[in-house]
Amino acid sequence: MISVEQALEKILSYIATLEEEQVPILDSLGQVLAEDVKSGINVPPLDNTAMDGYAVQSGDTLGASRESPRLLRVIDTVIAGSMPEHEVTPGTAIRIMTGAPVPEGADSVVKFEDTDEEQRRKASAGQPVTEIGILCQANPGLNIRRAGEDISQGATVLKKGTVIRPSEVGVLASLGQSEVRVIRRPVIAILATGNELVEINQPRPTGKIYNSNTYSVAASVRRCGGIPQILGIAQDREDSLVAGLRRGLDADMLITIGGVSKGDYDMVKDVLAREGQINFWTVRIKPGKPLAFGTIKGTDKNGVTRSIPHLGLPGNPVSAMVTFEIFARPAILKMLGKKNLSKPTVAAVLENSIVNTDGRRIHDRVIVEKRNGQYFARLTGKQGSGILSSMSRANGLAVVPEDRAEVKAGEVVQVIMLDWNEEASG
Ligand code: AMP
Ligand code: MG
Numbered sequence: 001m002i003s004v005e006q007a008l009e010k011i012l013s014y015i016a017t018l019e020e021e022q023v024p025i026l027d028s029l030g031q032v033l034a035e036d037v038k039s040g041i042n043v044p045p046l047d048n049t050a051m052d053g054y055a056v057q058s059g060d061t062l063g064a065s066r067e068s069p070r071l072l073r074v075i076d077t078v079i080a081g082s083m084p085e086h087e088v089t090p091g092t093a094i095r096i097m098t099g100a101p102v103p104e105g106a107d108s109v110v111k112f113e114d115t116d117e118e119q120r121r122k123a124s125a126g127q128p129v130t131e132i133g134i135l136c137q138a139n140p141g142l143n144i145r146r147a148g149e150d151i152s153q154g155a156t157v158l159k160k161g162t163v164i165r166p167s168e169v170g171v172l173a174s175l176g177q178s179e180v181r182v183i184r185r186p187v188i189a190i191l192a193t194g195n196e197l198v199e200i201n202q203p204r205p206t207g208k209i210y211n212s213n214t215y216s217v218a219a220s221v222r223r224c225g226g227i228p229q230i231l232g233i234a235q236d237r238e239d240s241l242v243a244g245l246r247r248g249l250d251a252d253m254l255i256t257i258g259g260v261s262k263g264d265y266d267m268v269k270d271v272l273a274r275e276g277q278i279n280f281w282t283v284r285i286k287p288g289k290p291l292a293f294g295t296i297k298g299t300d301k302n303g304v305t306r307s308i309p310h311l312g313l314p315g316n317p318v319s320a321m322v323t324f325e326i327f328a329r330p331a332i333l334k335m336l337g338k339k340n341l342s343k344p345t346v347a348a349v350l351e352n353s354i355v356n357t358d359g360r361r362i363h364d365r366v367i368v369e370k371r372n373g374q375y376f377a378r379l380t381g382k383q384g385s386g387i388l389s390s391m392s393r394a395n396g397l398a399v400v401p402e403d404r405a406e407v408k409a410g411e412v413v414q415v416i417m418l419d420w421n422e423e424a425s426g
Helices: 006-012 119-123 164-175 213-223 237-249 261-277 315-335 388-393
Strands: 020-022 054-057 070-078 092-096 108-111 133-135 157-158 180-181 187-193 227-234 253-257 276-283 292-299 305-311 345-350 361-371 374-379 396-402 412-417
Touching: 006 237, 006 292, 054 070, 092 133, 108 305, 119 133, 133 213, 157 237, 164 276, 187 213, 187 237, 213 227, 213 253, 213 315, 213 374, 227 237, 237 253, 237 292, 253 315, 261 292, 261 305, 276 305, 305 315, 315 361, 315 388, 345 361, 345 396, 361 388, 361 412, 374 396, 374 412
Parallel strands: 070 092, 187 227, 187 253, 253 305, 345 374
Antiparallel strands: 020 180, 054 092, 054 108, 070 133, 276 292, 292 305, 345 412, 361 374, 361 396, 396 412
């Protein structure tokens, strides 16, 4: 049986970063930039005002104060989106609104609160004022945002390899870019197996269970940036399984769920060997030991012969989700062009003890909480790999190394964080 690291290394050796695509900027969220983005423009394009106020020559305001205002003649108003039509000359001011270009001649903007505009407006019954008292000394540059102070023309704004977040989407929009080149999202085909399964929108005959794994895995694919392609349920028969596998050949990776535990695997193994190549089966991990990996070969819908990576996740609902996190997620992230393939971990004080009976690496479901600056992790309860609801209660997986026979309550363990309370608690 191979280790978790060996298994992951083997899987990743079959995974390549995908090609580039051009997508609308909003669709690129979470994808990796495939080229440097250079700015063709200055942002902001012109010197403009950061405040509503009066554009003035700072020299006209020397020594101005509330007690000793400087009177200036108001010659125009300029609003955001319009160009000033007049120049500010000595003794004059132009009323200006936030974002509007600073007129020629002005070198500073005095905000409304530092003028006597309010009194004058009251006195003039709302009529535009023709004179304004400046109540403070303005230094050159006051309240002026310089052209290009955010992004200067010709600068490399975003580097190839950057993961697109809302702020990158905003930066692209500020350059007037509606599309962006990124690494495309992988399509991950998902095939459930088992005679006992019924689709979730079907009546459930006695003795059958709903197919939950397809949906937990598809949601996990989507969460890490892939596109799930749901292939439905294959029966535990060779012809049904083969037909299912072949339907997944247009995808970038095929995930099957179930059929890989000891008894079942005999049939599946033969099919997988015939349809492709088996690389490994069983990993020193708990839950999820009967994990299978290999490649599936065949012709896609265009008649092209392809070989795609195949990950056979165990069918127990918790095993399927845990092995997805440990093995499928890194593969998907690598296809997306990401460099950091692992989930964040925290060191946490374990509040229960965990016994490790057979030298596998354990990933137990825990609830991680931060108290007084320290992380604590307590088990969600019974750790049976069929108890999916306890996965729903957990926000982390506590890791017990292969070589530890027991971790006692009070000891510190590494916990792989699946979610953060601050984000998930609604
Ligand atoms: P298997 O790996 O096929 O032996 O399945 C192990 C256990 O997981 C069995 O109890 C199955 O009924 C259950 N199981 C397998 N596939 C699914 C699925 N898609 N949804 C829910 N339970 C499943
Ligand atoms: Mg089965």
